[in-house]
Amino acid sequence: MSVIAAAAADFQAPDIDWGALAPVIAVLGAAVLGVILEALLPRRLRNVAQIGLALAALVVSLVLLSVLWAKPPVSVGTVGPAGAVGRLTQGMNLSIMVDRPALFLQASIVVVSLLAVLTMVERSRDADPFTPQGSAVPGSDFENASRQAGLVQTEVLPLLLLAVSGMMVFTAAGDLLTLFVALELLSLPLYILCGLARRRRLLSQEASLKYFLLGSFGSALFLFGAALLYGATATVNLAAMSQVLQSGAPLLVVTGVVLVLAGLLFKVGAVPFHAWTPDVYTGAPTPITGFMAAATKIAAFGALLRVLFYGLAPLQDTWQPVLVIVAVATMVVGSVVAIVQADIKRMLAYSSIAHAGFILTALVAVQEAGISSTLFYVLAYGFTTLGAFAVVALVRERDARNNITGEATHLSQWAGLGRRSPVLAGVFTLFMLAMAGIPLTSGFTAKFAVFSAAVSAGYAWLAVVGVVASAAAVFFYIRVIVLMYFSEPAADATTVVAGRPFTAAAVALGAVATILLGVVPAPVLELARTAATAPFGG
Template sequence: MENLVQDAIQNVNMAAIMPSVVLCCFGMAILLITVFLPKGKTAPIAWLSLAALVVTGLVSLAGWGEPQTGFYGAVQLDKFATFFNIIFLLAAGLTILMSEDYLKREGYAIGEYYPLILFTTAGAMWMASGTDLMTIFLGLEVLSVSLYVLAGMFRGQLRSNEAGLKYFLLGAFSTCFLLYGMALVYGATGTTNLAGIAQALQTDGGLLGNPLMVAGMVLMSSGFLFKIAAVPFHMWTPDVYHGAPTPITAFMSAGPKAAAFAAFMRVFVVGLGGMADQWTSLLWVLAVLTMVVGNVIAISQTNLKRMLAYSSVAHAGYALVGLVAFNEVGLSGILFYMLAYTFMNLGAFAVLVLAGKKGEDNLTLDGFAGFGYRRPVLAVAMAIFLFSLMGLPPTAGFAGKFYIFAGAIKEGYIWLAVLGILASAVSLYYYLRVMVVMYFRDPVEDFAWVKMPVGAMVSIAIAIVGVLLLGIVPGPFMDLARLAIF
């Protein structure tokens, strides 16, 4: 018994989870501080949360060249996890910067809002660093439960209530599929460790056609595909994105989506790499459906949040192309694309945060008429983000799609790349339509309510710099992404 205890202590290695530990400690401390602040005074909490993200980022970067493994191989803080950790922290930081004045405008200046973002980010970190199915599931649950609350944070708004409830019910349903798939894989291989699963597939060729193993793979993929909002598991996305507070919608479209891709890649590339012939065939079809359905349905949307929701579905399809390619260019392209998408999508939502009235009923195409004349600075920023979402040079969106499709072509998936390019061309219509409305329609509103608070403007400025930097000099960032893959 004594040997077991000593062995357990030796295999703990807190350094492997130190970034998330730091973030959780800050989150709990901030949660306690909110008790002693006057009602509605959340600015100190916001700044403390930003400080927590900066400290956590420094802790993460400190371990870039020194991978740490702990808890009997259940967690690994390697370059892959660190790269995604920075994406999560960027998404959380930009979300917090755009939130303070928005919450006051909507009448929901609630201090617990910020610690929940920190806890969500910690859950995302566990998903990215998890090398065991149970660790990944634990991270997913921490992330999901916090997001359920954040989506329904505006208790007095029916849309927010609907978003929180729908996301909770469908999220719990998808989690059941994921957990059942993990159980089947454990039943087939006798382990939940990803390296152990890979070893089992390598040594026992019969597992490749084992019904338990195949069913487990399909069920786990269903759970991950729900989290990234891929077709046909995307139906929750427009309603939840529309009803959730706009900064949380922005956060959901970047941070948790990147976390789902990180876990997806860990499980399928590391653990189920031996079954690549089976799951790449499945993902080939789903990638095409996701790109096509997301872009086609986005055309008919008049509400900008719903349009960006279906756009998010399409972008999940582009990233899936890199997973189908299953080579260095495609896999590293996913990491680059998640970073680029964080900047361009959060930037677009930050503009919507500032442009919206109380209740946000004006966030429609008609409501944006003449925005370019009344608020030229914000309109130019929105145009940059839309150009990047289209995938036009010299923006991050173009570089990201180039690497993704280059990986597919290199592996021989030429038709997949062609279909991706055609689907991307379809998106030009609804993105350009927003710019036409901004610049070629007479203003209906004077947009006098639009303020330009420091926090939100800083988030937009950071997003613009990120979009242009990754578009003009993508090489160094792509090199980091290559170093980060397995």
């Protein structure tokens, strides 16, 4: 009793700036509310309610973020007890740092999540990308019955919102424990979502299991690294850690850094921690794949930026060579292996690996340009990749009775698409060109930004490796275009589903953003630069 009383007397109530957390709370609150709605609402109302709730929460969050942007509340000043958790938004021991890079990244996550939600709202029978009952055994009578009953797994959107809130915290975490909690918060819902595909369910569940096992492995590495860093520096707080590390780094710290990096690079999908990406991207429901490729990448690079450029900044000489090697390996492996892929989702998965490599070249440039170019790249890539996966979800197979069935993901099924659906093929061509980095698309602006960051930091050879990898990558992007336009239409029935206004809207928004960020990138670049000029608590 007295022990508890003493502990209670010692307990310092955390000083929390709720305003700074409001954007995250909006999303997290909506996620919790969504779970409650599942229990309270009748089945037929659930889908509409969830859609409305998710869209509203994301829009509110975006508005709050833009309000905060004008005057980010974080300030570095008073120093509390090192390692204390919970003192938000002020002091050296911040658990969450709502500074401009965090706001930029959070806004990016919310925007691409909005698009992702649009790709998930159409749930009529043949359109539904998700299984009617996640718990049903694939191929069982129960599954058939629930399909015939027209059930809809409406928990998808609350799970998505949970992941989004985890990502938002991930980009702003000021200590390694918050970072870990956020990592789990964003990962666990994704593990479930990956297993919910309507068709090829075994593949989907395998993807989910793989992602879960490897993801747990990555989390464990991260946690172990964090423990080693705590052992060496007696703090988990990034700010305090960077101060302690000024005075040199024992081997313990180096081991910790490598393990923490491994955990984060796993989420990024960098070589050699990329093995999960193709399987998971292929097996997951396509809208979820798009969401993962776009939003997870933003969040993971945000966290990498903060950990490396802020917490571990004194150890730059230690982690920079590691990052260089990883960047080269990621670019080369991603670009080269993508060439031999015959499945469009696998190809896009390897392409996302290659893009992770391109972004890593910016991280190697430890300076303002490195931060701003990373911020711009992840946003630009998010729009493009989300749009590309949304298009993939629209290209379907047809069975003998002309019913629309699963997605036509084999490349040969895309042959001649340009003749049959010129608009769709045109938009997909735009996304491919953007990923290839052709001027007047966002991909070029982004690539220019990261490569010029690398060159200005004295890593011209890394940029050369980058452009050579890009040239190799162009081959497989172009191959899709060749298939769509210059090949005779495939004999078997590939069809493009019509009447999906929300998905179409997501594709259109992605395309518009891809063009705008290529033709008039100055405003967004200015935002990224503003975020980078006074980063991390500045």
